Amino acid sequence: MSGTWCFNHKNDVVRLVENSGSEQRPNPEGKLLVHIPSNEVTTSYEILETKLLSLGWERYYGSDPDLFQFHKRSSIHLISLPKDFTKFKSVYMYDIVVKNPNMFMVMDK
Numbered sequence: 001m002s003g004t005w006c007f008n009h010k011n012d013v014v015r016l017v018e019n020s021g022s023e024q025r026p027n028p029e030g031k032l033l034v035h036i037p038s039n040e041v042t043t044s045y046e047i048l049e050t051k052l053l054s055l056g057w058e059r060y061y062g063s064d065p066d067l068f069q070f071h072k073r074s075s076i077h078l079i080s081l082p083k084d085f086t087k088f089k090s091v092y093m094y095d096i097v098v099k100n101p102n103m104f105m106v107m108d109k
Contacts, residue, residue: 029090031093031107034104035103038051044085048096051103056072057079067083069081094106
């Protein structure tokens with residue numbers, strides 16, 4: 001059994017979140033990025049990429065190999081994310097929310 005111990009500051013509870021082969025480590029900040037139309041929690045970049053592509057975003061291959069980036073032709077916006085999903089923190093989530101109004105929201109776990 002492997003996983004990550006998560007501490008919930010609201011109710012002082014510690015719990016073990018088990019790692020499966022396909023799941024990445026949960027966000028240590030206790031935040032979730034939710035796609036509003038489907039009510040689906042973003043648990044991987046594969047899920048996020050599918051949602052962003054459906055909204056008109058395209059993969060952008062810049063010069064930094066450590067970034068996972070998306071660009072929308074109809075805007076000047078660029079979404080830059082750390083290539084490692086375990087580093088996907090709330091600052092990146094809010095960037096996605098601001099650039100996609102009414103499509104995503106950030107929630108506490």
